[in-house]
Amino acid sequence: MSDLQFFLYLLPFVLALSWTLNFLKRKNPLPNLPPGNKGLPFIGETIGYLKPHPATTIGKFMEQHIARFGKIYKANLFGEPTIVSADAGLNRFIFQNEGKLFESSYPSSIGGILGKWSMLVLVGDLHRDMRNISLNFLSHSRLKAHLIREVESHALLVFETWQENCSFSAQDEAKKFTFNVMAKQILSLNHGEAETEQLKKEYINFMKGVVSAPVNLPGSPYRRALKSRTAILDFIEMKMEEKIKKKKMMNDGSEQKEEDDLLGWVLKYSSLSTEQILDLILSLLFAGHETSSVSIALAIFFLEGSPSAVEQLREEHLMIARAKQQLGEKELNWEDYKKMEFTQCVINETLRLGNVVRFLHRKALKDVRYKGYDIPCGWKVLPVIAAVHLDSAHYDHPHLFNPWRWHQNGNNRGGISSSATNSNPTIGHNFMPFGGGQRLCPGSELAKLEMAIFIHHLVLKFQWKIADKDQAFVYPFVEFPKGLPIEVQRLSFGL
Numbered sequence: 428m429s430d431l432q433f434f435l436y437l438l439p440f441v442l443a444l445s446w447t448l449n450f451l452k453r454k455n456p457l458p459n460l461p462p463g464n465k466g467l468p469f470i471g472e473t474i475g476y477l478k479p480h481p482a483t484t485i486g487k488f489m490e491q492h493i494a495r496f497g498k499i500y501k502a503n504l505f506g507e508p509t510i511v512s513a514d515a516g517l518n519r520f521i522f523q524n525e526g527k528l529f530e531s532s533y534p535s536s537i538g539g540i541l542g543k544w545s546m547l548v549l550v551g552d553l554h555r556d557m558r559n560i561s562l563n564f565l566s567h568s569r570l571k572a573h574l575i576r577e578v579e580s581h582a583l584l585v586f587e588t589w590q591e592n593c594s595f596s597a598q599d600e601a602k603k604f605t606f607n608v609m610a611k612q613i614l615s616l617n618h619g620e621a622e623t624e625q626l627k628k629e630y631i632n633f634m635k636g637v638v639s640a641p642v643n644l645p646g647s648p649y650r651r652a653l654k655s656r657t658a659i660l661d662f663i664e665m666k667m668e669e670k671i672k673k674k675k676m677m678n679d680g681s682e683q684k685e686e687d688d689l690l691g692w693v694l695k696y697s698s699l700s701t702e703q704i705l706d707l708i709l710s711l712l713f714a715g716h717e718t719s720s721v722s723i724a725l726a727i728f729f730l731e732g733s734p735s736a737v738e739q740l741r742e743e744h745l746m747i748a749r750a751k752q753q754l755g756e757k758e759l760n761w762e763d764y765k766k767m768e769f770t771q772c773v774i775n776e777t778l779r780l781g782n783v784v785r786f787l788h789r790k791a792l793k794d795v796r797y798k799g800y801d802i803p804c805g806w807k808v809l810p811v812i813a814a815v816h817l818d819s820a821h822y823d824h825p826h827l828f829n830p831w832r833w834h835q836n837g838n839n840r841g842g843i844s845s846s847a848t849n850s851n852p853t854i855g856h857n858f859m860p861f862g863g864g865q866r867l868c869p870g871s872e873l874a875k876l877e878m879a880i881f882i883h884h885l886v887l888k889f890q891w892k893i894a895d896k897d898q899a900f901v902y903p904f905v906e907f908p909k910g911l912p913i914e915v916q917r918l919s920f921g922l
């Protein structure tokens with residue numbers, strides 16, 4: 428027997444022995460991976476996973492995989508072995524263990540376009556510091572004292588331009604509104620000014636790249652978006668230099684005005700580098716206007732199909748407006764906002780059914796065991812929040828727009844049978860449109876405020892109908908392909 432033959436003869440025994448030793452050494456013997464396909468190498472099942480589908484559904488891919496494997500399954504997505512979770516409990520567990528068992532892990536193309544210092548891709552201390560800035564900036568007290576007025580004045584500017592009986596894109600109008608709110612808050616840019624419009628144009632190119640395939644070739648949307656990114660950053664940097672110059676010019680004796688846009692705030696209170704500030708501003712502009720504008724478009728869409736909800740909204744907002752009229756007040760304040768109870772039901776229902784953010788990107792930092800399944804260290808984990816919101820185990824008739832399901836007292840107007848009212852006490856528990864834990868969206872209160880104020884003036888000033896059939900799709904960014912064309916007529920309540 429030659430050495431080689433001897434070696435080959437022994438090999439199975441050696442392997443068996445090392446395998447056995449390994450087996451004994453491991454705390455968890457064989458990982459019990461969730462069921463699922465491996466898919467093609469590299470591309471895997473990504474194409475199927477990302478295939479466009481209506482926003483109020485989870486799509487064929489999810490449906491088929493859940494039917495076949497259950498709510499937790501493995502797949503090969505974005506070039507990596509991945510656990511997909513449509514399970515409310517696991518999603519919550521992931522959010523609660525951010526930084527401990529899991530951490531944010533967005534594809535590198537997102538970092539390429541939003542920047543390596545963008546909050547979405549940052550982890551650890553730097554994430555915490557930037558998050559703190561955003562939280563301070565979007566705090567409850569600022570919303571109450573300052574942002575509510577800004578939001579209302581920008582809503583009114585948009586409604587002023589609406590023409591009767593001619594079709595226009597509701598989605599574009601909502602984008603104008605939320606973009607102008609953010610541009611004012613972040614950079615003190617005023618509505619309608621040339622530089623605001625210029626920034627908006629660059630921004631639209633930028634967005635097209637964010638939603639496109641990350642192919643960095645001449646002429647590709649991704650390449651053009653990277654160019655727009657540079658233009659936007661140059662613009663922000665110019666604003667930054669302006670601010671610093673202004674500050675220097677002020678005499679030490681003169682009273683210094685409190686900086687009230689985010690850029691001024693960051694320059695004054697943080698020790699971030701210029702590069703970091705630029706990425707922070709850019710990603711706030713991105714996170715702060717796409718999502719809330721699409722949510723507003725979705726509300727316009729769902730409400731058009733639910734006349735009884737519009738009627739009840741009108742009642743609620745007329746009551747608020749008439750009370751203000753008697754007091755001689757004009758601008759909405761926090762007390763008015765707090766009275767918008769049914770509106771909050773409409774907002775929650777819109778977020779539940781429309782699911783502007785479908786799923787999040789995470790990875791396991793350790794071997795994790797959940798409900799008997801093993802999630803190996805280093806694997807990607809995708810909590811699919813949309814799948815929970817559209818799950819009949821959690822919401823009766825999940826595909827129906829039914830704002831009354833959110834009524835705390837279960838009182839049920841609008842003529843929907845009481846079986847559609849959701850008496851499930853865990854309803855709030857499984858509702859995670861803003862994510863959760865240490866990455867819970869810091870803009871959630873602003874987003875709801877924007878939706879409520881927009882709805883207030885919408886239902887009091889207009890009735891509307893869809894001018895050309897349209898439906899929100901997941902591309903995977905949620906969008907109305909035709910822009911949601913609507914036609915409006917003015918209403919007059921003598922206000």
Ligand code: HEM
Nearest residue numbers: 546558714715718719722784787860861862866868870874
């Ligand atoms: C309806 C509107 C909105 C929805 C559905 C939404 C949803 C979300 C979700 C799900 C996350 C978590 C991402 C993750 O964990 O990986 C998030 C994060 C974030 N959102 Fe929002 N958002 C909305 C509006 C806003 C607004 C108006 C702002 C800012 C003005 C904003 C700023 C942010 C920021 C900065 C983060 C990153 C937080 C972090 O990483 O700690 N969002 N958002």
Ligand SMILES: *[C@@H]1O[C@H](CO)[C@@H](O)[C@H](O)[C@H]1NC(C)=O
Nearest residue numbers: 555556557558559560563696
């Ligand atoms: C967050 O910001 C506040 C206000 O600027 C500051 O007092 C606090 O120390 C910051 N916290 C952290 C963890 O940086």
Ligand SMILES: *[C@@H]1O[C@H](CO)[C@@H](O)[C@H](O)[C@H]1NC(C)=O
Nearest residue numbers: 590591592593914915916917
């Ligand atoms: C729009 O159409 C309605 C109903 O057809 C009509 O009453 C109204 O006068 C029209 N408004 C304008 C500005 O044309």
Ligand SMILES: *[C@@H]1O[C@H](CO)[C@@H](O)[C@H](O)[C@H]1NC(C)=O
Nearest residue numbers: 768771772775833834855858
């Ligand atoms: C809407 O959802 C939030 C959770 O995001 C919950 O705290 C709130 O009570 C809900 N509002 C209504 C009216 O049910």
